[in-house]
Amino acid sequence: MSYCLNPNCSKPENPDAAKLCKNCRSKLLLRDRYRALKAIGQGGFGRTLLAVDEDKPSKPRCVIKQFLPPETPLIPSASNRNSKKAAELFEQEAMRLDELGKHPQIPELLAYSIQDNRQYVVQEFIDGQNLAQIVETEGIFTESQIQDLLNSLLPVLHFIHSHNVIHRDIKPANIIRCADQQLVLVDFGAAKIATGTALLKTGTSIGSPEYIAPEQARGKAFFTSDLYSLGVTCLYLLTQVSPFDLFDPGEDTWIWRQYLGNNPVSEELGQILDKMIENATNRRYQTAGEVLKILNPKATINLTIPQINSKPTQPISQSTPRQKQTNNWQCIHTLTGHKNLISCVDFSPNGEVIASASDDKTIKLWRVETAAEITTMSGHTNSVQTVVFSPNGEILASSSQDKNIKFWRMKDGQDICTLTGHTNSVYGLAFSPDGETIASSSWDKTIKIWRVKDGQELRTLTGHINLVYFVAFSPDGEILASSSWDRTIKIWRVKDGKLLRTLTGHTDCVRCIAFSPNGEFLASGSHDNTIKIWWVKDWQEILSITGHSWYVDSIAFSPDGESIASSSNQIIKIWQLKNGEEVCNIPGHTNSVFSVDFSPEGELIASGSSDKTIKIWQNVRV
Helix, strand or coil, X not given: CEECCCCCXXXXXXXXXXXXXXXXXXXXXXXXXXXXXXEEEEECCEEEEEEEECCCCCCCEEEEEEECCCCCCCCCCHHHHXXXXXXXXXXXXXXXXXXXXXXXXXXXXXXXXXXXXXXXXXEECCCEEEHHHHHHHHCCCCHHHHHHHHHHHHHHHHHHHHCCEECCCCCHHHEEEECCCCEEECCCCCCEECCHHHHHCCCCCCCCCCCCXXXXXXXXXXXXXHHHHHHHHHHHHXXXXXXXXXXXXXXXXXXXXXXXXXXXXXXXXHHHHHHHCCCCHHHCCCCHHHXXXXXXXXXXXXXXCCCCCCCCCCCCCCCCCCXXXXXXXXXXXXXXXXXXXXXXXXXXXXXCEEEEEECCCEEEEEECCCCCEEEEEECCCCCEEEEEECCCCXXXXXXXXXXXEEEEECCCCEEEEEECCCCCCEEEEEECCCCCEEEEEEXXXXXXXXXXXXXXXXXXXXXXXXXXXXXXXXXXXCEEEEEECCCCEEEEECCCCCEEEEECCCCCCEEEEEECCXXXXXXXXXXXXXXXXXXXXXXXXXXXXXXXXXXXXXEEECCCCCEEEEEECCEEEEEEXXXXXXXXXXXXXXXXXXXXXXXXXXCEEEEEECCCEEEEEEECCC
16 A cells, blocks of 8 residues: 555555555655555654655665644744744754664664655664563563663663764653664654753753653753663563652652562662662763663773664775774874864964864864963854864854854954854855855855955855755865765856756765865765765766775865875774875774864874864874
């Protein structure tokens, strides 16, 4: 059977091979590929449908989530605003799933699409039973089963928290056990990006009342709120008693041990669960890793992000050499002071200063030689995404999730201009080589070009069908490249904004791009874990570099153009441009590295990470 995607269709059932609904004539295939079979759930602002992927010979099952806002009233109201906000959250959920969904214990995002003015997310179908069903059919869990559950799910929580995401709805029904006994965490619809002071803001309570932490019930959520929910989930699985009945409000204490019956729990595990479900957040475990270490005191806990079983494109040249060269890059300074992840670092043209952008809404300037903080610049009202120096070093430009671009005067750090016009977060920035214009890329799917001297918007470039991550000018200033979540790179002529070429080949969103110093090559880094090199003369792909086991978040050419630095997960790698061979592997950060930049002389590399630090690395010649 084929099920109509039109939520207003009165007779949604259709024959298997139909292309149009026999009742309402709506298209039955999403993106001419995904066919819904039946509705399997509905609530809030959406419904869920079981589907098949007809583009693959095996026609594997998948899940379609459809956003269903209420009818828009003629007179704007709070419900109308809530509907618009819900639509934005639905799109953000797709972004979160794209970031997280290549973990083997999180459903993979297969597609995000808008069809007939409705939003859709297509996810991997997880075949199995959820733990609420399992405890009903198989009975209560034993201590060893709870230990196995914690050892399986705590690394998943560490993973999503390292990406600054709070799940906010952990409960038995959202944990699926597959046929191979692996546990999968599902339903990220309630998940929240935890950036800057967002953690401290009070909002709408989201989650299942029986399992959410007290602070979450009041509209605040922290990483430790997920640990609380996981702890309460364990109590339910041990007792099969509603968590409401496991807490005595009169005594303000948990009484779960009274319901264990003939299912004893050791004092060691009991103490762990007690600390996970403390009412006060400061008395709970603060991280998933902390719980794992207490749970496994004699084991060596490895919490690096696991290698993902992805399907990278076939490279033209295999980049992983049989023997790695000696790592000659040594950390000479670690800069601390930001209160949240560092999204971007940039060396000044003279190499004496580093600028850093952070989710804490600030920009900091650092003296390279002494590693001392020079100043902090505040003014953005949301996370700062990118900072970039003008070619003469007199201006620093910054972009933010507050939809604005700011210019800062370097001689005194003063905010001198704010550029407005984008309708969503501004992600990338690039000055033209002559410093007269600046290009910006936004989650509103556009690129804008602005005149620097007066902040006048000169041109808006449209063509990408999803958010645009980064922009880069060619060294001669005649070409602008843009990378997008739509998996493409677009090449634009600067003088008139004409689209010259669309580069395809990456199988996931293109996160970052950079031109070589001589302008002969363009490099791109993608969430398909690869770096591709394109020959500017004819825009053909000439090299595909593999070797990263996770998303490539940042790339930079060395000033001599002979090598490329890239960051992925906690690792920085250096590659030879001529053949794509890995020169060295640079570990040191304790969380994802989102930005790398070479100093003008090429002797230093700066890196910014979600571990809230900036590291300066020096190439020690031997």
